[in-house]
Amino acid sequence: MEMVANFISDVSANPLFYLLAFVTIASALCVVTLKNIFHSALCLILTLFSVAGLYILLHAEFLAVAQVLIYVGAVSILLIFAIMLTSQLASRKIVQSNEQVTVAIFVCFLFLLVSIGSLFNTYWNGINAPLPDNNILTIGILLMTDYVLPFEVVSIVMLAALIGAIVLAREERS
């Protein structure tokens, strides 16, 4: 409990945190309120990017790199492609409708409660240990020594995803 409080006060002492938090929340609000779905996608990229900045503030550099490479770089491309592949795109009649806004606010509020609850009820093992000077170096060494089996399994999981995507795409064509 005390550790979490210390950690929160540590992060919130940084003025950059407020800038990043503002950009994250503002762009996230734009995602759900803008009428043009393409603009929403662009705002989502900004949201994901500023979350990467928050990760850097939390000294999770590798997570920030992964966030920028995978979410900002790849997932957003998938999203934009999905929008560009929409057949009614030319009609420009696809506007976002927020008919479920009450339910959405309720669900978001519940999620906030769950997040806060788990933040204070989790035993954060190792939060008191000092961070290594170079996180990514340490992750690289651990990945190649202690966690080499999960690392190789990841490549098989990715191979399965690759083949799955190809099979699905080929079925659609034929």
Added chain:
Amino acid sequence: MASYAAVLIFLLLGIGLVLVTFFTARLIRPSNPYKEKNQTYECGERPFGDSWVQFNNRFYIFALLFVIFDVEVVFLFPWAVAFNQLGLFALIEMVIFIVILVFGLVYAWKKGVLKWV
């Protein structure tokens, strides 16, 4: 942490450059729009149709392939940082990792997914 100050400055300069360019351009340019000038520029050709067209579905499989190899890059990154301290064994581990994924690429190639028909 200090090394990220450069990233921040770079980011702010990048945003600032765009804003300053657009703002000064707006200040000093004459405003005289007409129909021909407002047309989309298509390499000097007369544009036809809407630019908001439905893209070919075939692009999507390339995007999916890209995501897979993007995840691979994420794993290459800490490996490259730690490589000097790990030596030959790490190289073999990464070769195994990449060869497994290359199987997927070969599969895609053989199945003709990469061919634009």
